[in-house]
Amino acid sequence: MNENEAIVEELSFWDKHRFLLMVVIAIGIAFAMTFISMAMYTSSGTAQLDLSRPGYRSVSSQVNRDDSSFKNYSSIGPVNQESINEFKNLFNTQATSIQSADAFSGDPLSPEALGINDPTK
Numbered sequence: 001m002n003e004n005e006a007i008v009e010e011l012s013f014w015d016k017h018r019f020l021l022m023v024v025i026a027i028g029i030a031f032a033m034t035f036i037s038m039a040m041y042t043s044s045g046t047a048q049l050d051l052s053r054p055g056y057r058s059v060s061s062q063v064n065r066d067d068s069s070f071k072n073y074s075s076i077g078p079v080n081q082e083s084i085n086e087f088k089n090l091f092n093t094q095a096t097s098i099q100s101a102d103a104f105s106g107d108p109l110s111p112e113a114l115g116i117n118d119p120t121k
Contacts, residue, residue, distance in 0.1 A: 073090050
């Protein structure tokens with residue numbers, strides 16, 4: 001055999017098409033994950049809370065977007081006892097308002113429980 005002659009190996013079908021196989025497997029995994037996530041989205045009841053869905057567009061205009069009572073905690077500044085106390089106070093205020101809603105009551109998705117203003121009142 002001459003040194004200049006190249007050794008040619010015959011590639012199998014899978015060796016020739018492994019990139020295509022990888023793309024098909026990736027698309028299959030993406031479809032499977034999307035199907036699982038959509039099934040969880042609808043079965044958990046989260047879909048009922050999504051006000052951006054077309055069926056809830058009429059109700060989404062009634063949501064109170066002005067929460068002037070909410071004070072945001074500053075993301076910059078020194079970390080000292082005063083800033084920790086300020087954060088704890090803001091956190092406890094929000095935690096109290098969240099805990100006041102009874103998630104196990106008869107209608108946890110009522111406008112009153114969700115804090116949606118009724119324009120007729």
